[in-house]
Amino acid sequence: MFNFKKDTDTDRSALNKSSRSSSDIAKRASVSIGGKTMIGSTVFIDGNITSAEDLIIEGKVSGTITATGHEVTVGQAGQLNANISAKTVRIEGRVEGDISGGEKVIISKTGNVLGNIDAPRVTLEDGAKFKGSIEMDPDEQPAIKAVPNSKSDLFPGAASAEKSNAS
Amino acid sequence: MFRAQSEKMTAISANSQDYALCTMLHSNLAAAAFDSLQADKRLVVLDVGMAMAATVDYFSQFRSKLLFVDLYSEDLVAEIGEEVSHQQLVAQFRQALGIKDNCVIDVCLFWDFFNYLDGTLIKAFIEALQPYVADHTRGFGLGSLNSRCQLPNSCYGLMTENTLTQCPRSEEQRPVYPHSQRDLNSHLDYFEINKSRLMSDGRVEYLITRCDGSELAKKPIF
Numbered sequence: 091m092f093n094f095k096k097d098t099d100t101d102r103s104a105l106n107k108s109s110r111s112s113s114d115i116a117k118r119a120s121v122s123i124g125g126k127t128m129i130g131s132t133v134f135i136d137g138n139i140t141s142a143e144d145l146i147i148e149g150k151v152s153g154t155i156t157a158t159g160h161e162v163t164v165g166q167a168g169q170l171n172a173n174i175s176a177k178t179v180r181i182e183g184r185v186e187g188d189i190s191g192g193e194k195v196i197i198s199k200t201g202n203v204l205g206n207i208d209a210p211r212v213t214l215e216d217g218a219k220f221k222g223s224i225e226m227d228p229d230e231q232p233a234i235k236a237v238p239n240s241k242s243d244l245f246p247g248a249a250s251a252e253k254s255n256a257s
Numbered sequence: 258m259f260r261a262q263s264e265k266m267t268a269i270s271a272n273s274q275d276y277a278l279c280t281m282l283h284s285n286l287a288a289a290a291f292d293s294l295q296a297d298k299r300l301v302v303l304d305v306g307m308a309m310a311a312t313v314d315y316f317s318q319f320r321s322k323l324l325f326v327d328l329y330s331e332d333l334v335a336e337i338g339e340e341v342s343h344q345q346l347v348a349q350f351r352q353a354l355g356i357k358d359n360c361v362i363d364v365c366l367f368w369d370f371f372n373y374l375d376g377t378l379i380k381a382f383i384e385a386l387q388p389y390v391a392d393h394t395r396g397f398g399l400g401s402l403n404s405r406c407q408l409p410n411s412c413y414g415l416m417t418e419n420t421l422t423q424c425p426r427s428e429e430q431r432p433v434y435p436h437s438q439r440d441l442n443s444h445l446d447y448f449e450i451n452k453s454r455l456m457s458d459g460r461v462e463y464l465i466t467r468c469d470g471s472e473l474a475k476k477p478i479f
Contacts, residue, residue, distance in 0.1 A: 213314070225322045
């Protein structure tokens with residue numbers, strides 16, 4: 091379904107040898123705590139992530155991230171080459187890609203974004219680095235979009251990663 | 258109309274962040290850059306400097322699109338080979354701007370960018386900008402009163418209509434090309450310096466507007 095690997099050669103080798111399904115690997119590498127899923131700093135996901143709960147990303151992601159109605163946080167260690175769509179997006183790490191926030195987008199002082207942002211409200215904290223465009227409309231009603239009904243597309247209690255190319 | 262809405266809300270936005278590391282500058286002309294705009298229309302702002310928290314915070318009260326390109330950090334500004342033609346420079350600036358074809362800019366925040374360009378580069382930059390400029394487009398810039406006034410190595414933001422933030426840049430300052438108002442005016446082609454006001458420590462702020470055909474003919478030619 092997707093490609094998923096750790097950064098170190100040792101880890102990559104171990105994963106390649108593993109006979110476990112990709113969803114098993116994803117469950118092992120992401121931790122779900124209190125309705126939030128965390129993707130760890132040694133994890134690299136090349137693919138499309140769809141989440142029905144809040145996401146915290148400390149690893150590397152290449153692809154797209156969709157968490158309609160939920161919050162996506164890119165932690166300080168997070169490095170994304172991906173478009174993000176969520177209700178609230180908070181960037182503390184590095185993102186190269188477009189960001190769509192149904193409610194708001196926050197770029198923290200440690201954040202570094204290259205891309206275009208579209209959200210009713212955007213906050214850039216002092217020290218944040220940004221290059222691109224910011225489209226804001228404070229009068230816009232927060233976007234309410236249906237969360238996918240089909241649970242089969244999602245990892246139980248966590249994010250799902252869809253088909254992508256190996257890297 | 259635009260100003261009325263702005264004045265109600267700037268007090269809130271100005272206090273919402275900590276600007277301890279930056280200094281504030283009073284501006285007499287920044288507000289005039291927005292005079293002709295309508296609050297019910299989306300505002301498109303080009304900021305050629307670094308994206309500043311204050312600027313985003315200020316415009317977050319309006320339906321707006323902010324384009325941050327930070328041309329200071331582009332290699333283009335640093336060194337230009339003698340063999341590069343005017344049209345090549347225009348193309349390089351246009352690529353660096355990265356603006357979509359159908360975009361029309363309402364306000365250009367040039368800050369002190371012109372001081373880091375010689376006359377040749379200013380002309381190329383202004384030509385590169387032309388497809389995105391309409392008759393109502395206005396600009397705001399900063400310059401030195403004369404060549405003896407040192408230009409601080411700073412980046413700027415718009416905190417309120419009458420207040421700018423000035424923060425030190427971490428990068429080394431690029432070579433400065435101070436321009437007299439008359440010289441700068443001659444480089445601006447379809448733009449002109451409509452008003453200028455003296456600021457603190459020998460700086461000058463400029464309100465830049467489009468000049469119509471008759472005014473263009475009157476501009477000094479050097």
